[in-house]
Amino acid sequence: MSAALSFEQAPPLSVPHRFFLTGPLFGVAAGVLVALRGDEVVLSRWSMATFAAVHLVTVGFMLQVMCGALMQFLPVAAGANVWRPRLVAGVVHPSLTLGAVALTAGFLGAGADAMRAAVVLLGAGLTAFVAVTGLGLARSPAIGPTLLLLRSAVAALAVTAGLGVALAAIFAWGAALPLVQLVHLHAAWGLGGWALLLVIAVALLVVPMFQLTPPYPVRFSRGLGLAVAGALAAWTVGVVLDVAALDVVATSFGVGALGAFAVKTLHLQSKRRRKVLDTTVFAWRVGLGCLLVAGAALVALRLPLPALARARLEYLLGVALVAGAFPAMMAGMLYKIVGFIEWLHLQRVMAVPPTMQKVLPDARARWQWRVFTGAVLLLVGGALWPPLARLGGLGFAAACVILELHLISATRLYLRLSAAAALETPATP
Amino acid sequence: MTDLRLDARELLPPEPMQRVMAALPTLGPEDVLTLLLYREPFPLYAALEQRGFTWRTTLADDGTYTIEVRRR
Numbered sequence: 001m002s003a004a005l006s007f008e009q010a011p012p013l014s015v016p017h018r019f020f021l022t023g024p025l026f027g028v029a030a031g032v033l034v035a036l037r038g039d040e041v042v043l044s045r046w047s048m049a050t051f052a053a054v055h056l057v058t059v060g061f062m063l064q065v066m067c068g069a070l071m072q073f074l075p076v077a078a079g080a081n082v083w084r085p086r087l088v089a090g091v092v093h094p095s096l097t098l099g100a101v102a103l104t105a106g107f108l109g110a111g112a113d114a115m116r117a118a119v120v121l122l123g124a125g126l127t128a129f130v131a132v133t134g135l136g137l138a139r140s141p142a143i144g145p146t147l148l149l150l151r152s153a154v155a156a157l158a159v160t161a162g163l164g165v166a167l168a169a170i171f172a173w174g175a176a177l178p179l180v181q182l183v184h185l186h187a188a189w190g191l192g193g194w195a196l197l198l199v200i201a202v203a204l205l206v207v208p209m210f211q212l213t214p215p216y217p218v219r220f221s222r223g224l225g226l227a228v229a230g231a232l233a234a235w236t237v238g239v240v241l242d243v244a245a246l247d248v249v250a251t252s253f254g255v256g257a258l259g260a261f262a263v264k265t266l267h268l269q270s271k272r273r274r275k276v277l278d279t280t281v282f283a284w285r286v287g288l289g290c291l292l293v294a295g296a297a298l299v300a301l302r303l304p305l306p307a308l309a310r311a312r313l314e315y316l317l318g319v320a321l322v323a324g325a326f327p328a329m330m331a332g333m334l335y336k337i338v339g340f341i342e343w344l345h346l347q348r349v350m351a352v353p354p355t356m357q358k359v360l361p362d363a364r365a366r367w368q369w370r371v372f373t374g375a376v377l378l379l380v381g382g383a384l385w386p387p388l389a390r391l392g393g394l395g396f397a398a399a400c401v402i403l404e405l406h407l408i409s410a411t412r413l414y415l416r417l418s419a420a421a422a423l424e425t426p427a428t429p
Numbered sequence: 430m431t432d433l434r435l436d437a438r439e440l441l442p443p444e445p446m447q448r449v450m451a452a453l454p455t456l457g458p459e460d461v462l463t464l465l466l467y468r469e470p471f472p473l474y475a476a477l478e479q480r481g482f483t484w485r486t487t488l489a490d491d492g493t494y495t496i497e498v499r500r501r
Contacts, residue, residue, distance in 0.1 A: 010472075079471035143488050144469055208467040208492075212439055215467040215492025273439050340442070 011071055011085035013345050017411055018093050019068025020334060024404040026060020026100055027327065031375070031397025038390035042382050045314045052107035057322050058190060059122070060100040061400070065330050066198055067092060067129055070150075072341060077205050078147050080136035088132050095125025106171060115172035119165055126161040130154055145221035149201035152225055156193030156232070160186060181239050188235050191321050192228065192254055199329055200224055200261055207265060210336055211281060212274035220264065227257035251302060255295040262288040262295075279365035283332025286373050290324030293380075316383040323396060324376045331372060331403055335365040338407060342414045349421040359413060364406050372399035433462045438493065446473055449498070453480060462498040469494050 033053045034041055040049040071089065074080040082088060099121030106114035137151050163186040169175040170182075200221075208215045231254035238246030266288055269281055297317040301310065339356035346353035375395025382389025433452055437445030445466060452462055464470075469486060477484055477498060485497045 076471055077468070079469070079474065142469055142471075143486060144494070146469075205468050209442060212441065218488060218490050218492055221492075274441070 010075060010341070010344060011082060011089075013341060013414065015085045015089040016068040016072040016341060017338075017407075018089060019064045019071075019096075020338060021404070021407055021411065022093065022097055023061045023064035023068075024400040024407065026056050026064065027400030028397045028404070029060065029104070030056035031393045031395070031400060034379075034393025035390050035397065036393075038382065038393055039386055042312070042315050042386040042389050044311055045318060048107045048109070050318075052104045054318065054322055055100065055103050055107065057327065058195075059096070059103060062195060062326055062330065063100075064093075064096055065334065066195070067096065069202070069330075069333070069337060070133060070154075070198070072337070073202065073205075074133060074136050074140075074150070077201075078137060078140040078142040078150055080133075080140040080142075080150075082136050083132050088128060092125045092129045095121045095128070099125060103168070106168070112172050115168050119168045119172055122161065122168075123165050126157065130158045130161070134158075144204075145216075145218055145225065146201050146204050148222060149197050149204070149225045152229060153194055153197035153201055156189050156197055160190040160194050163189060184239050185236060188250075188254075189232060191326075192235075192258075193232050195321075195326050196258060196261075197225065197228055199326065200228075202333065203261070203265060203329075206333060206336070207268060207284070211269060211272045213268040213272040216264065216268070220260075224257050224261055227253045227260075231257060247302070251298055255298050258291050259295045262291040278362045279369050280332045280336050283328050283335075283365075283369055283372075286369070286376065287325045287328035287332065290320045290328060290376065294320035294325060312383045315389075316380065319376070319379045319383070319392075323379050323392075328372065328376070331368065331399075332365070334403070334407070335360050335362075335368075338410050342410060346414065346417055346421075349418055354413070354417070360406060360410050368399055368402045368406065371395060371402055375399050431457065431460045433460065434465075435462065436465045438465050438467050446470070446476075449473060450476065453477075453482065453498075456482075456498070456500055458500055460499070464496040464498065466494045466496065467492055470496065 030053050033049065033056065037049040037053075040047040041053055044050060068089075071082050071085055074082055099118050102110075102114045102121060103118035106112075106118055133154050134151075137147065137154060140147055163182055166175070166177055167179065167182050167186055170177050170179055204216050204221055207213055231250045231252075234246045234253065235250035237243065238250060265284065269284065272281075294317055297313050297320060301313050301317065305313065336356070339359040342359045343353055343356050372395075375392050375398070377392075378388045378395055379392030382392055433456070435445075435448055435452065437448060440448070445464070449462070449464060456462055464473075469488075473496075474484065481501045482498050483501050484499070487495050489495070
């Protein structure tokens with residue numbers, strides 16, 4: 001075994017992989033839905049087709065990948081051991097998977113029963129996930145800013161899930177709740193809180209580690225966390241108490257934080273010492289570029305606009321975040337993380353495990369990145385000429401199919417090599 | 430007493446871990462191995478614990494973690 005590396009803290013490979021292998025399938029479904037009903041998606045953020053497409057990506061794809069990655073990431077990044085990871089994954093993964101299916105079906109006309117099932121499944125799965133990861137993070141001995149960001153991200157997930165359950169209760173039981181305000185809060189806490197904070201927390205570790213860039217300064221990282229928290233607090237109080245002035249505060253803090261994070265990361269990447277320009281760097285650039293577009297759209301939406309322009313800008317904001325920024329960075333990281341995790345596990349059983357490059361060659365990631373980027377450009381173009389959104393949906397589905405096939409291929413390689421290694425190991429008497 | 434210094438900030442994983450593992454057997458009772466990284470190495474902590482070493486970690490404003498490793 002090479003250098004007797006110790007990774008006892010890492011969960012079994014099956015724990016993150018079940019989430020990673022499921023997520024892209026929902027991405028395919030989202031792309032197909034946009035290909036079929038793209039006109040409705042461009043027309044309004046309030047159409048049922050839009051709700052379904054957005055949640056296929058956010059709950060089906062992003063949440064799956066983020067939960068799987070977090071279970072792998074917590075012990076390594078924060079020394080936060082996840083309690084019985086195999087059992088937790090065995091509960092959370094099917095709950096999220098079936099919950100995402102039920103939620104989508106509910107949006108697409110399957111009725112209140114589907115929404116009720118979604119409430120129960122997603123509520124149970126996320127309660128278990130937040131409890132276990134929250135407990136691990138509460139006990140973490142980490143001293144760096146990553147811990148603050150991870151704790152904030154998981155807290156934001158809990159708030160997002162609570163708001164989501166309240167919203168689903170409107171559809172499921174006709175609960176008399178303020179739908180519009182809840183949607184505003186749910187979207188802000190989900191995308192601006194949970195997703196953005198988690199991406200920042202992961203970036204603090206993986207960008208310097210895999211791309212050999214200088215680190216994020218500690219005060220900058222803590223400042224990002226505080227700015228996002230400030231934005232969410234101002235937004236929440238503003239929406240609940242209907243104080244318009246707080247919208248300016250929330251937008252300033254929120255756009256400032258995501259803009260600063262994007263610009264700083266691009267700057268650090270420009271100073272990277274690893275001269276090999278692998279696809280992860282490109283994927284981050286697309287993701288960070290989309291974050292900047294989202295920031296500009298958020299500011300522009302504060303201007304007095306005609307209804308059509310406002311609807312198109314809202315569509316652009318949604319595409320930039322839901323189809324562009326987060327999936328781009330997640331796919332880019334998946335190609336790295338999956339290769340690294342498989343190497344990690346194989347070096348326990350093989351004298352010479354295949355390198356990360358052999359597990360998931362960069363040429364494959366590049367191929368996926370090209371299709372994905374083309375799809376995002378088409379989806380963005382849909383804001384100007386809606387038929388392009390349908391083509392973008394097809395491209396998004398294709399990119400997710402390619403990602404899924406690559407992940408399956410890497411998993412099969414791991415299973416084949418670990419089985420062969422087991423055969424070669426003499427049985428202990 | 431010997432002070433070993435390993436600046437692993439510009440090394441790709443798993444090289445920092447491999448280098449520390451290679452250096453540990455050479456540490457005498459009073460020696461200190463000082464490791465510089467841009468992240469807190471929790472997998473390394475577990476390995477140090479198992480092998481009878483202690484460590485102290487500090488974080489500088491620029492994001493550099495300094496880990497001082499000694500025999501217990």
